[in-house]
Amino acid sequence: MESAIKKMLDRAREVALTLLKQEEVLVVTHIDADGLTAGSIALQALQRAGIESDIMFLKQLDAQAIEEIADKNVFTWFTDLGSGQLDLIAEKKIECVITDHHVPQGHYKLQLNPHDFGIDGSHELSGSAATYLVARSMGLNYDLVSLAMVGAVGDLQDSKHGKLIGVNREILKEAIKGGFVDAVRDIRLFGKQTRPVLKMLEYTYDPYLPGISGNERGAIEFLEGLGIPLKNGSWRRWIDLSQEEKRAIVSELVRLCIQAGYSVSTIKRLVGETYILLNEEEGTELRDAMEFSTLLNATARYGHEDIGLAVCLGDRCTAFRKARTLLQNHRRNLSEGIKLVDEIGIEELENIQYFHAEDRILDTIVGIVAGMCFTKANLKKPIIAFANNGKGIKVSARATQRLVEKGVHLAKALHAVAEKVGGKGGGHNIAAGATIPVGTETEFLKHLDRVIGEQLGHSQKVNLSSNH
Ligand code: C5P
Ligand code: C5P
Ligand code: ZN
Numbered sequence: 001m002e003s004a005i006k007k008m009l010d011r012a013r014e015v016a017l018t019l020l021k022q023e024e025v026l027v028v029t030h031i032d033a034d035g036l037t038a039g040s041i042a043l044q045a046l047q048r049a050g051i052e053s054d055i056m057f058l059k060q061l062d063a064q065a066i067e068e069i070a071d072k073n074v075f076t077w078f079t080d081l082g083s084g085q086l087d088l089i090a091e092k093k094i095e096c097v098i099t100d101h102h103v104p105q106g107h108y109k110l111q112l113n114p115h116d117f118g119i120d121g122s123h124e125l126s127g128s129a130a131t132y133l134v135a136r137s138m139g140l141n142y143d144l145v146s147l148a149m150v151g152a153v154g155d156l157q158d159s160k161h162g163k164l165i166g167v168n169r170e171i172l173k174e175a176i177k178g179g180f181v182d183a184v185r186d187i188r189l190f191g192k193q194t195r196p197v198l199k200m201l202e203y204t205y206d207p208y209l210p211g212i213s214g215n216e217r218g219a220i221e222f223l224e225g226l227g228i229p230l231k232n233g234s235w236r237r238w239i240d241l242s243q244e245e246k247r248a249i250v251s252e253l254v255r256l257c258i259q260a261g262y263s264v265s266t267i268k269r270l271v272g273e274t275y276i277l278l279n280e281e282e283g284t285e286l287r288d289a290m291e292f293s294t295l296l297n298a299t300a301r302y303g304h305e306d307i308g309l310a311v312c313l314g315d316r317c318t319a320f321r322k323a324r325t326l327l328q329n330h331r332r333n334l335s336e337g338i339k340l341v342d343e344i345g346i347e348e349l350e351n352i353q354y355f356h357a358e359d360r361i362l363d364t365i366v367g368i369v370a371g372m373c374f375t376k377a378n379l380k381k382p383i384i385a386f387a388n389n390g391k392g393i394k395v396s397a398r399a400t401q402r403l404v405e406k407g408v409h410l411a412k413a414l415h416a417v418a419e420k421v422g423g424k425g426g427g428h429n430i431a432a433g434a435t436i437p438v439g440t441e442t443e444f445l446k447h448l449d450r451v452i453g454e455q456l457g458h459s460q461k462v463n464l465s466s467n468h
Contacts, residue, residue, distance in 0.1 A: 004117040005167060009133065011112050015097045016137035018110055019045075022075045024052040028065075030080040030127065031057050031300040031364065033154025033293035037128040037147040038079035038099065040312035044144060045135035046077075057305040059364065060435065061085045062424065070094050080127025080151075083113045084415075084426035099131040102426055103411040114167065122428035123159075124166025126152035132171060145175040146277050147312055153275060154293030156371075156431075160401050162188060162272020172275075181289075182276040187238065187250055188269060193288045196235030197249075198223055203331060205338050207270070207375040209253060210260045214335060226252060239283065265401065266375055285324065286311075295323050298330035301364040330365070337361045337369035346377050351452040353377060354384040354445060363389035367396030367433060374398060382408060382452060386441055393441060395425065395434040404429050407455045417447045 019025060025046050029039030039055050046053040054074075058065050061081045069076055070092035077097050082089065083104035089096060090108075098111040101121035112134060114125040128151025135141040148171055149164070158164045163183070164172050175181035186192065191200035201212050202219040211218040223230055226248045230236060238246070250271060257267045275289035285291040299308030304326060310319035340360050346353050355373075357366055370385035377383060382399040395418070397410045410432035411425075418425035418434035421444050425434025436444055 004119055005170065008112065008114070008117050008119070008167070009137075011116075012133040013137045015099065015110055015112050015134045018097055019051070019077065019134070020049055020138060022051055024074055026069070026072060026074040026076045027053060027055040028061070028069060028076055028078050028081070029055065029057060031059050031305060032080075033296040033300075034127045034151040035080040036296045036300050036305065036308045036312055037151035037154070037293075038126075038131040040309055041128060041131045041135050041141075041144045041147050042077050042079050042099070043309075044313065045138045045141050048141065049138055055309065057300060061088075062435070063088055066092055066094070079131045083108075083111060083115075084411075086111075097134075099127065099134050101125050101127050101130055101428075103415075103428065105415070105426070119167060120429075122155075122430045123157050123168075125168055126155045126157050128152060128154075129168050129171050133167075142174070142178050143180060145171060145178065146180045146279070149175055149181055149275055150277070150289045150292045150296070153289040154296065158273065159269065162269050164273070164275075180278060182278055183273045184276055185271065186274045187246065187253075188272045188274060188290070189238075190290055190294060192238035192274070193283055193291055194285055195237060196230070197228070197238055197241065198230055198235075200238055203335060205335070205372040205375075207257060207262060207266050210256050212256075214339070222252070223249075237283070262375065263379065263402075266379075285327065286316075286320075294330070295327050297365075297368070298327040299323050301362070302326060302330070333362065333365060334369060334372065337365065338372055341369065341373045346373070346383070348378065348381065349445060349449045351381060351449050351456060351458065352384055352445070353381045354386065356386040356441065358386075359388050361385075361387050363387040363394035366394060367398065367431065370396050371398045371431070374400070382410060384445070384448065388438075389435070391435060392423065392438055393436050395423075395436060395444070397427075397432045397434075399430050401430065403456075407457060408452060409455060413448060413451045413455060417444055417451055420444075420447055 027039050027042045029035040043055050066088045075095050079099050082098040083100040084102045086106040086108050100113050104113050104115050112130050114121045129148040132148035135144050152168045189200055189204050198219045202216050205213050212222050228245050280286035285295045296308045307319045307322050311323050341355050346355050361369055366385045366387040370383050379400055385396045387394045399408045399410055409429045411427040414425035414432040414434045418436055421436050421440035423434050423436030427433050
């Protein structure tokens with residue numbers, strides 16, 4: 001691992017040197033928390049180096065977007081995307097560097113991607129952290145490490161072990177040493193800094209808390225049952241509780257989850273490392289990496305990337321206020337999305353399960369909803385979600401760590417199957433996405449069910465038994 005990191009740092013330096021030679025650079029990035037933080041790290045590193053720069057946000061790097069970028073004829077820095085579209089970038093001869101962590105479809109000498117160094121891009125290095133590795137080779141950019149950690153948490157890179165691992169962890173150590181971030185063992189739920197505890201519990205869907213998730217009365221009774229006052233003048237937040245109260249809540253949640261038959265790994269994820277941004281004010285969304293990243297998702301995934309970007313660049317007034325309003329809207333959409341899935345139900349095929357949200361869940365958040373529905377659904381099969389988007393059908397897929405260990409690789413599966421039906425897909429082993437033509441969903445599901453079966457070795461078993 002050490003030598004892999006060393007090789008990566010060499011590549012980061014090469015990429016940084018190339019960037020420093022440019023007079024003008026266009027940063028092109030993804031619209032989620034990891035993309036926003038990656039893009040804002042890149043933009044700040046360029047500005048500090050005196051390089052003229054601009055930024056462009058994309059839902060997806062497709063042929064049309066690549067055409068648009070090629071037309072600009074400016075040196076480009078792709079962050080948190082690009083590796084899956086190397087063929088299109090080469091075809092249009094776009095001069096560029098790439099800092100990404102999606103499964104690469106090919107090689108490129110100015111690409112910093114963990115997969116090229118045998119490092120897992122879904123847990124060990126986020127797009128933002130890969131971008132930070134280049135930024136720190138461009139000058140005195142150590143303060144940007146906080147954004148790198150927010151992006152990593154936003155991509156759920158800490159979900160496997162309840163803490164950041166791999167290269168992310170090495171970067172975290174730097175962040176702690178520099179006094180930018182603290183890692184604290186605590187409950188890993190959203191809203192510890194800002195929400196009344198009862199709301200924090202009520203709005204938790206991952207894991208789904210039996211009797212509490214989506215149920216205000218249930219959340220109140222849960223807390224009252226433990227003798228925990230809901231108010232002390234104002235509503236009490238998690239950070240206002242005593243250690244004993246926190247411990248009582250955690251033990252009771254663990255008991256409820258055991259009773260509901262959840263797997264050990266799901267239950268273990270309740271508690272783990274959480275990341276505090278020491279330069280942010282306590283009691284704000286920005287203090288906790290998980291809340292910060294959700295705040296960012298609430299902006300760019302709804303077309304308000306300018307607001308998310310401004311917050312990343314340090315705005316704590318107007319943009320921050322607007323982002324908080326958008327966050328309320330995002331939380332509402334997520335909880336309505338989950339209720340919708342409850343209503344329409346999840347269909348099971350042999351090796352996968354799916355739902356089709358049509359126009360009722362935004363294509364940019366349907367993947368988050370699918371991930372949140374997972375603990376309540378069958379964890380033995382990857383979950384596939386469809387939603388309409390103007391250009392076709394958006395597909396989002398999520399697996400569990402256990403399924404990945406058994407051979408599931410969603411990026412490979414979605415890439416291959418989307419291509420078969422005339423679409424495009426990619427991503428990570430545990431989470432991937434695609435866009436496919438309208439009307440090809442049934443065919444897509446049929447092929448995907450077979451491919452996932454093959455990844456799990458099911459077809460081999462069939463072959464072996466049919467040899468007898
Ligand atoms: O494009 P990008 O890599 O930023 O998107 C990653 C997506 O995959 C996020 O929505 C995240 O929720 C999901 N993911 C996941 N589990 C992981 C890594 C990523 O669900 N271990
Ligand atoms: O949109 P969603 O959160 O489901 O995306 C999951 C992962 O799949 C992300 O890493 C995203 O970048 C990737 N993806 C992709 N190609 C698409 C759609 C999503 O590589 N057409
Ligand atoms: Zn990412």
